[in-house]
Amino acid sequence: MQVNGKAYRAVGWDAGEQAVFWIEQRLLPYRFELVYSRDPEAVARAIETMAVRGAPTIGATAAFGLALAWRLEPARFVSFWLPRFRRTRPTAVNLFHACDVMEQAAEQQLSADAMVELACDYAAREVRANRRMGEIMAEYLAVGQRRILTHCNAGWLAAVDWGTATAGIYHLHRAGERPSVRVDETRPRLQGARLTAWELQQEGVDCCLQPDGAAAWAMARGEIDAIVVGADRIARNGDVANKIGTYALSLAAREHGVPMYVVAPSSTFDVHRATGHDIPIEQRHADEVLWMDGVDAEGELRQVRIAAGVPASNPAFDVTPFSHIRAIISERGVYEPPVE
Amino acid sequence: MQVNGKAYRAVGWDAGEQAVFWIEQRLLPYRFELVYSRDPEAVARAIETMAVRGAPTIGATAAFGLALAWRLEPARFVSFWLPRFRRTRPTAVNLFHACDVMEQAAEQQLSADAMVELACDYAAREVRANRRMGEIMAEYLAVGQRRILTHCNAGWLAAVDWGTATAGIYHLHRAGERPSVRVDETRPRLQGARLTAWELQQEGVDCCLQPDGAAAWAMARGEIDAIVVGADRIARNGDVANKIGTYALSLAAREHGVPMYVVAPSSTFDVHRATGHDIPIEQRHADEVLWMDGVDAEGELRQVRIAAGVPASNPAFDVTPFSHIRAIISERGVYEPPVE
Numbered sequence: 001m002q003v004n005g006k007a008y009r010a011v012g013w014d015a016g017e018q019a020v021f022w023i024e025q026r027l028l029p030y031r032f033e034l035v036y037s038r039d040p041e042a043v044a045r046a047i048e049t050m051a052v053r054g055a056p057t058i059g060a061t062a063a064f065g066l067a068l069a070w071r072l073e074p075a076r077f078v079s080f081w082l083p084r085f086r087r088t089r090p091t092a093v094n095l096f097h098a099c100d101v102m103e104q105a106a107e108q109q110l111s112a113d114a115m116v117e118l119a120c121d122y123a124a125r126e127v128r129a130n131r132r133m134g135e136i137m138a139e140y141l142a143v144g145q146r147r148i149l150t151h152c153n154a155g156w157l158a159a160v161d162w163g164t165a166t167a168g169i170y171h172l173h174r175a176g177e178r179p180s181v182r183v184d185e186t187r188p189r190l191q192g193a194r195l196t197a198w199e200l201q202q203e204g205v206d207c208c209l210q211p212d213g214a215a216a217w218a219m220a221r222g223e224i225d226a227i228v229v230g231a232d233r234i235a236r237n238g239d240v241a242n243k244i245g246t247y248a249l250s251l252a253a254r255e256h257g258v259p260m261y262v263v264a265p266s267s268t269f270d271v272h273r274a275t276g277h278d279i280p281i282e283q284r285h286a287d288e289v290l291w292m293d294g295v296d297a298e299g300e301l302r303q304v305r306i307a308a309g310v311p312a313s314n315p316a317f318d319v320t321p322f323s324h325i326r327a328i329i330s331e332r333g334v335y336e337p338p339v340e
Numbered sequence: 341m342q343v344n345g346k347a348y349r350a351v352g353w354d355a356g357e358q359a360v361f362w363i364e365q366r367l368l369p370y371r372f373e374l375v376y377s378r379d380p381e382a383v384a385r386a387i388e389t390m391a392v393r394g395a396p397t398i399g400a401t402a403a404f405g406l407a408l409a410w411r412l413e414p415a416r417f418v419s420f421w422l423p424r425f426r427r428t429r430p431t432a433v434n435l436f437h438a439c440d441v442m443e444q445a446a447e448q449q450l451s452a453d454a455m456v457e458l459a460c461d462y463a464a465r466e467v468r469a470n471r472r473m474g475e476i477m478a479e480y481l482a483v484g485q486r487r488i489l490t491h492c493n494a495g496w497l498a499a500v501d502w503g504t505a506t507a508g509i510y511h512l513h514r515a516g517e518r519p520s521v522r523v524d525e526t527r528p529r530l531q532g533a534r535l536t537a538w539e540l541q542q543e544g545v546d547c548c549l550q551p552d553g554a555a556a557w558a559m560a561r562g563e564i565d566a567i568v569v570g571a572d573r574i575a576r577n578g579d580v581a582n583k584i585g586t587y588a589l590s591l592a593a594r595e596h597g598v599p600m601y602v603v604a605p606s607s608t609f610d611v612h613r614a615t616g617h618d619i620p621i622e623q624r625h626a627d628e629v630l631w632m633d634g635v636d637a638e639g640e641l642r643q644v645r646i647a648a649g650v651p652a653s654n655p656a657f658d659v660t661p662f663s664h665i666r667a668i669i670s671e672r673g674v675y676e677p678p679v680e
Contacts, residue, residue: 029649185527187525187527194646198648198650201650207651209626209630209651210654213526213553213588214584214653214654214658215588216587216588216658217587220587244551244557245553247556248553251588251591289525289551296643296645303637304633304635304642306533306534307369307525307530307534310541310548311547311548311549312550313522313549313550313558314550
């Protein structure tokens with residue numbers, strides 16, 4: 001999607017440089033930096049340190065990194081590089097999926113160029129899934145539902161291009177439909193304020209931030225026509241694990257008759273989890289709540305502590321029951337909860 | 341209440357210094373500073389700049405400031421000082437109430453000392469109301485309800501001493517009942533993270549911060565026994581205007597059968613507003629959402645911008661219907677919604 005009027009992807013292959021490139025997401029929205037690398041170790045570190053983040057983007061980045069590793073050190077590909085990449089992040093299902101795809105190709109002794117081609121295909125497939133989900137989502141949103149609330153970043157930075165939750169919004173916008181997006185800032189890591197708002201603005205989509213606690217009130221005031229979010233994992237019964245705060249949104253959505261849509265590729269569905277109760281919820285470090293980074297008046301990046309000597313609970317996700325959701329949209333189809 | 345093991349009030353009169361003192365709340369929790377002043381203009385500025393905040397604390401501070409003004413310049417008391425104080429903050433009902441009380445006393449040509457006495461009485465009355473509300477609240481909380489969630493700061497900093505929502509918690513704690521308090525950080529101004537958590541820790545009460553979006557999930561997980569909040573204004577039908585995010589809490593509380601209590605002195609009731617729909621909701625500046633202050637690793641106070649070039653919606657309050665509330669507790673009695 002657009003950055004300063006030029007089309008970018010969160011991660012990709014530069015044929016001229018014969019290198020992988022990615023957007024350094026930790027500096028956004030303050031600085032936009034593209035990083036180029038031919039070094040698979042640098043790519044692994046970019047995933048580890050969250051320079052790239054978002055499950056589909058992580059998967060594609062690993063595919064490119066492994067293509068570089070195959071070109072550089074085919075002899076150590078299986079013994080060293082595959083485990084190196086599988087270790088970078090513990091929970092992103094797409095990471096393991098990408099590693100499996102590259103491992104199978106290596107077993108067939110593909111050429112170095114063919115491995116790069118395969119990684120490009122892997123990324124392209126993600127983008128096609130997003131476009132397809134966006135088309136479906138846009139149809140739902142096209143009927144008088146223009147004021148859309150989203151939470152966290154399920155945008156193109158997280159999903160190579162187009163995004164999952166945002167794809168429908170971008171489709172609407174490009175069709176001249178003028179969607180207006182209310183963006184939850186999404187504490188504690190502020191992915192809404194930093195990534196989603198930046199994405200939407202670069203693309204020219206009207207948007208407005210709000211504190212997470214203001215979302216229910218916006219619905220009560222009739223200011224929201226639809227909610228669109230992504231998902232981190234979906235259980236077999238349709239329960240959705242997503243960024244903390246999503247469950248609270250679902251309660252207000254139900255109260256005020258606001259339809260809530262979950263947009264996620266089929267790789268997000270976990271057939272091994274019967275219900276949301278079976279999905280493990282990661283407790284992250286209290287420092288994510290207690291410290292905040294930003295830029296000061298001189299433009300310097302700084303970290304500040306916003307509370308003193310107090311413990312903090314920091315569950316990364318919560319679980320929304322399928323029954324609170326109007327529809328789950330994947331590239332393979334639409335799932336609606338049974339009418340009760 | 342306790343600060344570093346010594347009893348303080350948010351604002352009060354120092355007989356030895358013949359001066360009003362207040363706690364500089366903008367520096368908390370990083371620095372604890374008491375300010376002493378005999379200058380009514382400095383007192384007015386402390387209210388204006390939110391060095392002191394919280395409706396009951398503002399009222400008491402104005403009473404002390406006007407006592408200083410009466411001593412210094414009785415001839416300009418009515419023409420200059422009363423309007424000067426009434427202009428400091430637009431919405432705190434208690435401010436106008438305190439100004440009215442001091443105006444009536446001035447009309448009776450009280451001595452300078454008697455005016456100081458009157459201001460002390462005014463503050464003492466607030467504290468008595470808080471203690472009384474706390475006793476009532478503690479009875480509700482005493483039956484197996486130890487894990488208490490609160491939002492924003494309805495503590496002693498806001499209400500001279502004891503606090504409104506916190507008074508019951510302090511009573512329980514002093515009775516050896518070991519309450520455990522989950523504190524919503526309360527974006528955008530973080531009064532929970534900065535003021536409530538600090539108060540509770542100074543008093544030795546067990547507490548834990550959480551992002552506002554985590555509250556509903558904590559209730560879904562069965563981690564919360566009761567919610568206790570303050571109020572900014574209560575309509576005739578029992579609808580409660582309180583800090584943004586309170587309404588979302590009320591939806592989750594109802595969903596999970598968690599009793600929600602509102603604790604507020606009778607001066608918070610506005611007989612001129614029939615329902616919550618009639619209460620005006622202040623939209624505050626977007627910068628409160630977009631900028632954040634804290635201390636860096638070296639202990640320097642700094643302001644950082646957490647988002648770039650995006651508008652923000654910043655409603656200061658929302659309205660919770662009386663029917664979502666288990667009971668409103670004031671010093672004059674307890675109000676429960678009619679059973680539907």
